[in-house]
Amino acid sequence: xxxxxxxxxARRPARRTGRWTLIPWLVGLAVAGCQDRDRRPPDPCTIFAxxxxxxxxxxxxxxxxxVVDNTNSMTEEQLALAREIPNLVRTLASGDETNxxxxxxxxxxxxxxxxxxHVGVITSDMGTxxxxxxxxxxxxxxxxxxxxxxxxxxxxxxxxxxYPSFLEFRPAEGGDPVAFASDVECVAVLGTxxxxxxxxxxxxxxxxxxxxxxxxxxxxxxGHADGANAGFLRHDSLLAIIMVTDGxxxxxxxxxxxxxxxxxxxxxRNLRCFQYPEALHPVQRYVDGLLATREDPDLLVFAAITGIxxxxxxxxxxxxxxxxxxxxxxxxxxxxxxxxTRLRPSCDRPGTGLAFPPRRVVQVAQGLTLAGANAIxxxxxxxxxxxxxxxxxxxxxxxxxxxxxxxxxxxxxNGRVNCVVxxxxxxxxxxxxxxxxxxxxxxxxxVDELGNTxxxxxxxxxxxxxxxxxxxGSPGWFYEAGTADVMRxxxxxxxxxxAFTQPPPPGTLTxxxxxxxxxxxxAEAAVDVGSPCTADCAITSDRRRxxxxxxxxxxxxxxxxxxxxxxxxxxxxxGGYICYDRDGDGQxxxxxPTCGMSVDE
Numbered sequence: 001x002x003x004x005x006x007x008x009x010a011r012r013p014a015r016r017t018g019r020w021t022l023i024p025w026l027v028g029l030a031v032a033g034c035q036d037r038d039r040r041p042p043d044p045c046t047i048f049a050x051x052x053x054x055x056x057x058x059x060x061x062x063x064x065x066x067v068v069d070n071t072n073s074m075t076e077e078q079l080a081l082a083r084e085i086p087n088l089v090r091t092l093a094s095g096d097e098t099n100x101x102x103x104x105x106x107x108x109x110x111x112x113x114x115x116x117x118h119v120g121v122i123t124s125d126m127g128t129x130x131x132x133x134x135x136x137x138x139x140x141x142x143x144x145x146x147x148x149x150x151x152x153x154x155x156x157x158x159x160x161x162x163y164p165s166f167l168e169f170r171p172a173e174g175g176d177p178v179a180f181a182s183d184v185e186c187v188a189v190l191g192t193x194x195x196x197x198x199x200x201x202x203x204x205x206x207x208x209x210x211x212x213x214x215x216x217x218x219x220x221x222x223g224h225a226d227g228a229n230a231g232f233l234r235h236d237s238l239l240a241i242i243m244v245t246d247g248x249x250x251x252x253x254x255x256x257x258x259x260x261x262x263x264x265x266x267x268x269r270n271l272r273c274f275q276y277p278e279a280l281h282p283v284q285r286y287v288d289g290l291l292a293t294r295e296d297p298d299l300l301v302f303a304a305i306t307g308i309x310x311x312x313x314x315x316x317x318x319x320x321x322x323x324x325x326x327x328x329x330x331x332x333x334x335x336x337x338x339x340x341t342r343l344r345p346s347c348d349r350p351g352t353g354l355a356f357p358p359r360r361v362v363q364v365a366q367g368l369t370l371a372g373a374n375a376i377x378x379x380x381x382x383x384x385x386x387x388x389x390x391x392x393x394x395x396x397x398x399x400x401x402x403x404x405x406x407x408x409x410x411x412x413x414n415g416r417v418n419c420v421v422x423x424x425x426x427x428x429x430x431x432x433x434x435x436x437x438x439x440x441x442x443x444x445x446x447v448d449e450l451g452n453t454x455x456x457x458x459x460x461x462x463x464x465x466x467x468x469x470x471x472x473g474s475p476g477w478f479y480e481a482g483t484a485d486v487m488r489x490x491x492x493x494x495x496x497x498x499a500f501t502q503p504p505p506p507g508t509l510t511x512x513x514x515x516x517x518x519x520x521x522x523a524e525a526a527v528d529v530g531s532p533c534t535a536d537c538a539i540t541s542d543r544r545r546x547x548x549x550x551x552x553x554x555x556x557x558x559x560x561x562x563x564x565x566x567x568x569x570x571x572x573x574x575g576g577y578i579c580y581d582r583d584g585d586g587q588x589x590x591x592x593p594t595c596g597m598s599v600d601e
Contacts, residue, residue, distance in 0.1 A: 059299065059399055060115035061237040062092060066184075067204050069245035070123040070194030072135065076352045077380055078192075081244050081305070082185045084389040089181040091393050092117055093171040095400070098390070099485070111397040112504070113171050120148040120166040120232045121187045122207050124245060125194035129218060129255025133269065136195035136258075142218065143195050146206030147228045152186040159186035166232040197258060197273070200243050201364060202251035202281065205289045208233055215289055218255060225293075238399050239294060240301040242392060246355035246380055247307070248333075251286075254279045270341050274333045283360055287367035297372040301395045304365055305388050307346040307355025308379040316391035318492075320377060322366040331357045347381035355380050374398070405512070408496055409479055415464030415471075417479040420549070421498070423459060424509040427452045431505040439475030439502045462501065475502035529554065530562050537563035549573075550590060557582075557589050565590040 068078060091097055095113035096105045125143035128136045136143070148165040159182075167187070169180045202217070209215050209223025216222060225233050233239065250273035256262050257272050257279040265276050273280065294300045309330045314320045325331060333356075336344040348354035365375035374395045378388035409417040424446060425432050434440040434457035443456040460476035468483045480486050481496035504510055531537065533556035539547065547553065550565035552572050557564035559582055566572070566589060567579035573590035581588045 059236070059238050060112060061118075061234055062114045062116075062240060062396060062400075063118045063233050063237045064092075064120070064240045064242070065204070065207065065232075066119070066121045066188050067200045067241060067243040067245075068121060068123055068188060068190060069198055069200060069247070070125060070190050070192055071196050071198060071247070072192045073246055073353055074192050074244075077244055077246060077305075078189045080352060080383075080385050081242075082189050084385050085184050085188065086178065086181040087386070088389050088393065089117070089119075089169070089184065090177045092396065093169065093175070093177045093180075095397075097393060097397065097485075111400045112500075114400070115170070115172065117169040117171075118166050118232055118234070118237070119169070119184050120207075120229070121184075121190065122146055122148060122203050123190060123194050124198040124200040124203055126199035126202050126206075126218070126251070127195060128197060128258035129252070131255065131258045131260065133195075133197075133258055133260065136197065138193065138195075140195075142221075143199075144203070146203040146224055148207065148232060149187055149190055151190065153189045153191065156186055156189060158182060163187055165229065196270075197250045197252075198245055198247050199249060199251040200245050201249045201286045201360065204241060204243065205286055208239070208293050209289060213292070215285075215292075218252075233293065235295075238299050238301065238396060240303070240392060240396055241290075242303045242305070242389075243361065244305045244380065245307075245358065245361065246353060248273070248356060248358045249280075249360040251281045251360075252279060253281045268341055271335065271343070274343060280360075283363045283367065286364045287371065290364075290368065291371055291373065294373075297368075298374065298399060300368065300373040301376070301392065301399070302365055302368050302373060303376040303378070303388070303392045303395070304358065304361045305378050305380050305385060306358040306361050307381065308358070308362070308377055309347050310349065310379050310381050313379040313382070314377060316376075316378070316387050316394065320365070320369065320375070322362060322369070322377075325362055325377070326359065326366075331359060331362075333357050333359065347379060349381035349383070351383060352381055405494060405496055405498060408481065411464075411479060411481075415468065415478065416461050419461070419479070419512055421459040421461070421477050422511050423457045423504050425455045425457060426505065426508060427454055429505060437475075437502065437505065439477075459500075459504075470501060473501065477501070528563070529565060533557075533561050533563060555587070555589075557587075 066081075068074070068081070070078075087098060090105075092114045094105070095111045097111075098105055123144045125136075125139070126145065127143035128140050130141045132140055150162050150165055152159040152161050152163050154161055163183060163186065167180065167183055169175050169177070171177070205215065206217050206223050207229055208225050210225040211222040211227055213223055252258065254264075257265050257276060258269065259265070260269065265272050265279060267275060290300060290302065291297055308314075308325060309328055312325055312328050314325075330344075330346045334344050336342050343356050345354045346357040362377055365377050369375045376388070376391045376395060378385070378391060382388075409419065411417055422443065423440070425434070425437075431437050432455060434442040434455055437457070439460040439462075440457035441460065443458050446454045446456050448454070460474070462470050462472075462474045462476040462478050464478050464480070465471045468480055468486075470478055477498060477500045479496065480499045486497055487495055498512060529550075537554040537556055539553050550567070550572065552566040552568065554563040555566045556562075566587075568588065570579045573579055578591060579588045580591045582591070
């Protein structure tokens with residue numbers, strides 16, 4: 001006896017909107033099962049589906065801001081960061097991620113490479129409001145003030161004394177990622193002569209806030225985004241912030257907190273940031289302020305490498321349990337009984353120093369996550385920051401084009417799935433024809449309401465082996481599920497993705513159209529495959545993509561009394577479907593030969 005399989009219910013992701021990803025996928029041509037037993041037509045059964053056409057623009061420009069603690073305890077940490085910069089730059093420039101098992105690039109583009117990369121560096125030094133304090137004597141008023149650094153570390157071989165306020169890299173123009181990474185290192189390893197009162201959150205906000213914002217800073221000053229730091233942050237880029245600090249944030253609302261003679265805040269200056277939280281800016285200032293820099297919160301990545309206890313360090317790519325981190329006993333701020341002039345350390349690892357509870361930094365990451373941005377927290381107490389930087393790469397890749405899809409798909413013996421990827425190329429640029437891009441086949445030209453003409457291309461689906469990876473280097477796309485890389489980078493509820501060996505050019509609108517077993521709950525009011533014959537089965541303009549699958553259009557199929565795709569041969573049907581004359585009346589329709597059925601013995 002044939003019975004309908006019961007597909008699981010896919011949970012639609014809540015955040016991924018407005019870019020080149022396939023997650024707002026074309027949930028097209030969903031296969032409904034056969035009818036109930038009283039009305040079930042003979043197997044094979046009909047297609048019953050809805051089609052939703054959604055595509056979105058690429059995000060290909062990345063603005064990367066390093067926020068580096070430059071206090072006197074940060075020598076090892078700055079060097080550990082510098083060691084990971086070459087891989088970070090190489091991966092963003094190529095889109096080819098490193099395989100964690102081999103430590104080498106995996107050989108194909110996991111996401112579209114960046115078009116332009118801006119890199120800037122600021123310090124945690126915001127001065128002490130003019131009060132003279134040891135370790136803050138160089139510039140006691142405002143410190144480095146969130147202004148992008150131009151000093152090069154001449155103690156590093158090959159470094160110049162000065163650099164532009166931000167560095168720009170354009171991979172497509174033949175830039176050398178190794179040389180660019182070296183320049184970034186020259187600025188990012190900026191020494192340890194900064195003020196001992198770290199204010200990385202205030203420095204970050206001032207660096208990225210425009211002067212027109214209602215947000216103001218010490219002394220009534222305004223942000224630098226359109227002033228001293230002009231040109232670094234673009235309005236439509238992905239903004240990635242990597243903050244490295246071994247202490248908590250002490251962004252002062254009242255600079256009297258630093259006054260050696262303060263009567264309002266008496267006691268040891270080293271403990272005042274902990275003892276007088278009312279003298280600090282509220283954490284929400286930084287959540288709201290950073291969100292204000294992007295129209296879409298998903299275009300913000302905030303990564304903090306800081307004093308998380310080692311054994312509660314989140315696994316990269318997994319959901320972060322902020323409540324558990326903040327509740328950990330080592331994350332509680334208490335005076336160290338062994339050294340009463342400081343707090344008790346939250347982690348201590350020989351070779352990379354010790355760190356103190358970064359509660360405010362973690363709370364900012366938590367607030368940004370709740371608001372729909374992307375946040376990462378990783379411990380600073382580890383020998384290598386490779387996994388921390390890889391977590392940043394994964395988040396950036398997710399926005400640039402890695403696509404973890406919500407519904408598991410069934411592969412055939414060659415590893416292919418019953419889906420089609422269709423691209424609408426940009427009207428202008430280096431690649432406006434399907435023949436200009438490997439792995440593409442021309443479908444037709446499309447004209448929008450403004451008269452712009454676009455080429456529609458079908459992307460070649462390439463076979464995969466038993467390991468779920470491409471069997472060769474052919475250009476195109478493939479469905480990847482169950483691999484270690486997917487399990488590491490996709491969330492548990494979406495452990496599968498669509499990957500490209502040859503991604504589309506910037507400005508492409510991309511859609512995934514799948515034939516899959518599903519109910520009819522996704523059916524649209526508009527005429528579509530599966531609409532009742534009481535409606536006119538003619539394909540309307542909003543469903544014209546159906547003609548890519550079924551060029552003969554729809555007609556009324558009398559057994560199911562629904563609109564179904566007409567055909568003269570199997571060539572007129574989407575992949576995996578056959579042309580079938582159910583009643584022998586000379587009318588043939590595309591049908592699913594299996595209908596998602598299982599045999600019940």
